Amino acid sequence: MDTGTHVVMGLALGGLATLDPIVAGSAATATSVMIGTIVGSQAPDIDTVLKLRNNAVYIRNHRGITHSIPAVLLWPLAIVAVVYPFFPEANLLHLWLWTFLAVFLHVFVDIFNAYGTQALRPFSSKWVALGVINTFDPIIFGLHVVGLVIWGVGFDPGYTFLGIYAILIAYYVYRFIRQRKVLREVRTIIPDATDIIISPTMKFHQWRVAVMNKHQFFVGRAHNNEVTILDQFARVKVPESPVIEAAKKDKNLSAFLSFSPVYRWEVDEYDNYYEVKFIDLRYRSKDHYPFVAVVQLDMDLNILSSYTGWIFSEEKLRKKLQILPN
Incomplete structure (x- = not known):
């Protein structure tokens, strides 16, 4: 997801944490957890600084090792090691648990983008990209902002974000269903397809489509499940020249x-x-x-x-x- 969405997700998790009696019962724990969830929701994207070097380094490494299994385990430890000394009265276990959840959720939601992550490293360097949610999804971002506003006017943050995340789970399921419908339509149009890549766009009802069979590439768009092929190219193997x-x-x-x-x-x-x-x-x-x-x-x-x-x-x-x- 984009940086703004990760920020509001960190704030939302800090609000959701108030449902934890240990967090709710201690000001030090609540404050440290809020810091932990905000920082934890951003930490895996520290590799964005690689763009300052050049695009090649950024493309090869972004969402790579910083989103891997070891990183998901190490980020919370590093964050807690910095935050906890400022709040020695906080509950260390619950600070770690909520910080870990923030880091895990960051990597988890990135898997649903078309860009994906190398979340299975070191066991596999394969990019995991489900292509269901756009990198910036206005609905996801907007629901988080609505939740923060509701919290700001005095409603309980825990139950507010519990309800919002229930809605978002349903939204993710709905997006999967819509993507599967597009996939079935593509298979109807190109029955001999060997690879199909469906990517979301900023527009709710539109998807990008890239398809391969043994002889051609097909590029198209889907709108309300209706697929239109826009370009076709001969699939020519890259020669060893x-x-x-x-x-x-x-x-x-x-x-x-x-x-x-x-x-x-x-x-x-x-x-x-x-x-x-x-x-x-x-x-x-x-x-x-x-x-x-x-x-x-x-x-x-x-x-x-x-x-x-x-x-x-x-x-x-x-x-x-x-x-x-x-």
Whole structure:
């Protein structure tokens, strides 16, 4: 989820914790738990700072080790170790329990996005992405804000957020049902599909669809369970050519390939350089595919420039590459 949603979830868990008699009976415990849930709901996303280095490092590592099983166990211990000395009268066990819940819930809800997490590390480096909830879901965020307002005007926070989370559980189930309906429709249209990726959007009734069979890629949209195929591409295996093998050694392309499950590729030769481009097919937006990796190499296959990330115009891509126009 986005940072704002994780913040309101941390506050909500602090309110929900007032249903715990140990928390409700101690001001020190209640205050420390509130701090623990707020910090715990943000801690796994500390890897966002990697974006300050470059996109390749960020793409390869974001929601990786910081969202893994060991991290989920270690984050609460680290947070409690910092918070508890300021509140020595707090109940240590309940401080840890609610902080752990905040960290666990952060990682758990991220699994439902299309981006997903490597939550099964170290047992598996596979990305777990259920594609049911958009990274920012207005309904989830809005319900949390409503709960905070209700709390602010004097209602009991524990029962308020208990009710809200009951609604959200039903909402998640409903989203799963809607996604399954889209999946069945896709299988009707493309019965020989080998891989189907359905991703939510900001719009409640719309989904992105990317499909593969043995010979083609299909890209489309679903609206109210009605699927429309917008683009089709021949599925051509990436050749083991010297140009592409050299490009794969680049950190940006390597990061892209570690993350993207469905893409097409292009190789262009110009007067004095090659350009290799890989295009993720999951994020079609206004007839454009913005998530790409591009590598430029000289005629001796030395890497001249490269980029991976979100690009919405060819002009901006050329500026990012800071090298040869095509």
